[in-house]
Amino acid sequence: MFRPRHAALALCLAAAPAMAQETITAHGISPFGELKYPADFEHFDYVNPDAPQGGTMSFRGTLASGTFDSLNYYILKGERAQGLPHIHDPLLAEAFDEPASFYGLIAESLEYPEDRAWVIFNLRPEARFSDGHPITAEDVVWTIDTLKTEAEPYWQITLEDVESAEALDDHRVRVTFAEDAATRDLAATVGQLFVLPKHYYQDVPFNESTLEPPVSSGWFRVEEVDPGRSITYCKDPDYWGADLPVNVGKNNFDCYVYEYFSDTTAAFEALKVGEYLLHEEFQSSIWATSYDFPALDAGWIVREEIPDGRSSGAQGFYMNLRRDKFRDVRVREAIAMMFNFEWTNKTLFHGLYNRSDSFWENSDLQAEGVPEGAELAALEAYRGQLPEDIFTEPAVSPPEWSADSKIDRQAVRRAGRLLNAAGWTVGPDGMRQNADGDPLTVEIVSDSAAFERVLLPYIENMRRVGIDAIYTRVDAAEEVQRQEEFDFDIMIARIVLPLRPSTELRTVFGSKGAKSPGTLNLAGVSDPAVDGLIEEIIAAETLDEMTAHVKALDRVLRAKHIWVPNWYKGSHWLAYWDVFGKPETKPPYTRGVDYWWWDQEKYEALVAEGALN
Structure with a gap:
């Protein structure tokens, strides 16, 4: 395994037998390579350490549900509010100018052996919860144990290799990992x-949704809750x-402040x-055609495209392979084939996207x-489990x-x-059916009115080839x-x-995730070759090894x-009132909004012009 050798890291031999592993004491941790920042760093390079303090940042709430009724971040029950982090x-806190490096926040330092079979987090004695209680090792133990047993399945699977x-x-606090992890x-x-605070949850059930602001460990507190309309967080x-x-x-x-709206049109007008x-x-159509209103023309609102160095995200129409009709890969390929991106991009998106x-x-x-x-x-390790053309043809x-039709x-x-090859032939009514006469019915579910213009032509295309495709509009909660x-x-995701x-x-993508709601x-996806590649990615000892296995999984x-x-x-389309200041350098792996600040002079200038109250 990789062992950090940064000059600022202190290496010490554990008090144990002569063959004991070295114990590394560090101010941060990274999966590969050295940490960028030394132990005595004063701040990240992409911030303004002298940024003014004050003012209010307000956003449109953009969670999928379009509403909220819970302040519990870790469970499935209820619709959690945006901004709870x-x-x-x-x-540990993430650095956004390194792909995956973390530095001490509640934990002042870490200790771990070369094989990382365990880790000790040394907590800052001054760390406190919002009610003044000190944050202790017992709170960390309780958090881990509770998330492993009572949180939504995502967290239980994520922490399954934590033994104790x-x-x-x-x-x-010492965290020991499973022997074969x-x-x-x-x-x-x-x-x-x-x-999370152990003492608070002695009297409050962890696995229930609630709008009662919890005792918490962060910089902000829930100041005001208007269920389904807005939520405000203010500094402690x-x-x-x-x-x-x-x-x-x-x-x-x-x-x-996160403001919630009934639809995107109402939000844009607000x-x-x-x-x-x-x-x-x-929405590309709005970005291309609707940014011509008075506040923008007057220079009161700034319209900006901000690059993002992260992976752009796997957006698509995901087919549910748990259903028998999707078991045959040829059916899935045919369904995908009927989406004409080129026409969609030209006709609906003004050519602003890539496939x-x-x-x-x-x-x-x-x-x-x-x-x-x-x-x-x-x-090669999975050759017997994979189609031969994976080895001989370019990646799918x-x-x-044609963009013209x-x-x-x-x-x-x-x-x-x-x-036809998958056994879905054209019946007397022109629609596809299997040998038992069952129709090939495919339902696309979405709550988005904006997506209708994309989905309805796609539905028509599928019906053209005999697939009984339907679109069902549901509300956000459903x-x-x-x-x-x-x-x-x-479903779109x-x-x-x-x-x-x-x-x-x-x-x-793992088999356990396929069986776990949430x-x-x-x-x-439940496939032994996929599971095997995932485990090899997790176990990779070098960046090159990890990269090769990720490409294989992809x-x-x-x-x-x-x-x-x-x-x-590979960018964000932002529009914002010109009342903010920004650091000269944007962190490459995030939007960077968390490092903006309130510019009082800009605000007062807009008030003087009658742009804002």
């Missing part, structure tokens, strides 16, 4: 958990960690008149061409169709041949529930996978046709 602190957590004293990322995984003036290096230049606003200040646009083909789109982790070298070697990408005749012919319970044929993937892959394995997943790939752009 503001009220919680983890043991033990308080060594008030400020030292791949341990490269487990210390960082545990370090990212929000620390007594927060203990404001001057920590990982917090300097961050969270410069006194309050954050932005125009200053009901909230920062808007991320997700996705990879689950790690817009990154160096996506498979390309014919496999070779280390990627080919990774695939969607075919390109909604339906491409070549697509119809190819899809028809696939469906969509979330059906997603969590895997109660759908096809965007899953953003990290540049240093690890245990989260088990919940997205995980992101929407397609229900190639295998794409060959399974579990989705209809949509589109991507």
